[in-house]
Structures are given as C-alpha cells and as structure tokens.
Amino acid sequence: DAKTTQPPSMDCAEGRAANLPCNHSTISGNEYVYWYRQIHSQGPQYIIHGLKNNETNEMASLIITEDRKSSTLILPHATLRDTAVYYCIVRVRGSQGNLIFGKGTKLSVKP
C-alpha cells in the first residue's frame, strides 16, 4: 500500500547523527513527505513534513532530493530515547488525508 521504501532497521551510536532514508519514487507533485515515529506502543508522534524544500525544527531536519524521489530524516544528536520505529509517509488517501503507515525503520540508538 505505502508508496515508500525504508530499511527495516538501523543502528546509531548515542550522540551521533541518525540519518534515516526513504525512497518515494512515485511521489506526485502535490504530495507532502511526512515523518512520524512510534516509541514502544505509544501513539505515533509527528516529527516533521515537507514538500520540496529542506525543513528543520526542534526535533529533526528533513532533506528532500531535488527530484523529490527520496528524502532523509536527520536526528542530529541521537539519544537513547530516540529508539523507535520511524515512518516515512507520502501517501494520504481520501479528502481528509488518512495516513497510510508502512512498516517503517526500527532505529536502535546504542550507548
């Protein structure tokens, strides 16, 4: 269903930058790239989103390639609390934008 491809898992050392890739080669011109994460079985937490420009907020940076076919979520200084499943979502269905979640990337931050 999801139009994104993410690696199933990644490791990152605490304090280092975590770079999570996402391929979305069939993205259409008006589709945003959204990133969410889910820690244990908590609710999905919104991180960041963008259309074509790079975006930064207090949690992360989002780098979108010029052709928009891929993007990278960057957590600049990963901590143990950033261990979670990270979802890249570009497909929203329906007029209200119902999110379609894939399997995401399980990021493990190690001491």
Add this chain to the structure above:
Amino acid sequence: EPEVTQTPSHQVTQMGQEVILRCVPISNHLYFYWYRQILGQKVEFLVSFYNNEISEKSEIFDDQFSVERPDGSNFTLKIRSTKLEDSAMYFCASSARPTGGNQPQHFGDGTRLSIL
C-alpha cells in the same frame, strides 16, 4: 504543548459486550480520526470525521463501529458487540485542516483494548 488525550489507557471487556473509547482532540482542531494497531502489525486507518459526520471509513469500520462527538470536546469510538479480533491499540488523532493539505495529524497515546 496541546495534546490529544485518550481514556482509558487500558480497557478489558468480555466478548459480545459494548465498549466506548474516548478521546479529547486538540482544542482548535476540526478533523478527527481513529486508527488501530493489532499487536505486531501496522497502524491502520479506521475512520475520519469532520463537521459532525463521517468523512471516510475503511473496510474495517463495519456496522459494529460508530463514532460520535457528543459535545464540544469529546470524540468517541463505540464498538457495539466486541469480538476477539477487536483486541488492539486504538489511537485517536486530530488535525486543524485535512492532512493532505500540509497539516499533520497529532495522535494520542492510545487505548489498549483487550477482549476476553
């Protein structure tokens, strides 16, 4: 920071019983959603709600399910006659505008529903 709150955090119910899950969306949001996640599986969309009516629903959202905004703050999901396969985490979300239009949804921490 405003957040979506859900109660109860855990609900245990006998099969065949009715259950109501409650959500308080972020106060200035107008679009409301329910999702569920069966243990070990993906988060799945159930229903979206705007202007006091259902906007969209998935195949999962059959006649056993209903949603309501009984007052200006609460948003509820009712399952009329629960089945074992309804056991899951149920997440409520809200957004100020439709998500397809540059507006993220914000999620609550969920209600774990266990059907015995």
